[in-house]
Amino acid sequence: MSVNTFLWFDSDAEEAANRYTALIPNSRVVEINRHPDGSAFIVTIELDGHPYTLMNGGPGHPFTDAASIQVIVDTQTEVDQLWDALVDGGEPGPCGWLTDRHGLSWQVVPAPLLPLLNSENPTKAAAVATTLRTMSKLDLKSLQDAYDQA
Structure with missing residues (x-):
């Protein structure tokens, strides 16, 4: 079993992932799953060892x-x-x-x-x-x- 925080972004999950991992020590982008057009869909990161999944899911879920x-x-x-x-x-x-x-x-x-x-x-x-x-x-x-x- 594992526990992970999942965050729904409109369209800027990759930008947010890069920003957060640059600001928080001991952090990294683990993986980026991309749409066929090359844009990020799912971005997996660790912030000081804690896992997060960021998704570009579109508007409507602020x-x-x-x-x-x-x-x-x-x-x-x-x-x-x-x-x-x-x-x-x-x-x-x-x-x-x-x-x-x-x-x-x-x-x-x-x-x-x-x-x-x-x-x-x-x-x-x-x-x-x-x-x-x-x-x-x-x-x-x-x-x-x-x-x-x-």
Whole structure:
């Protein structure tokens, strides 16, 4: 058995696959199944070892932010670089979410945020959560400050 995420694109699955694999370390295009005219139909990729299948299926099935790809990175520099690259041509969203130029939703999360939100001190965790809700791109220093000052 295997579990794979399947994403339906209108017509730009190959472009998205190339972009995503260039932005996410340890990623690659695995295979491209093409129509007789040479255009991509099914594109199989791995993003940091996680399998995804991207299909050019035509219009009528848009992405929503009800499902997103979450990328957890180690540093603010990585948040800034990945966020800025993914949101280019897309739209920023709340609390670390963004929609890229293909309409796919992402969350770019700094790993140090997770222990702050999971703090055994509920006042500190609540302060972090409150601050997080005021942000689009996450700012680890501001989140840490909220924790420290609570």
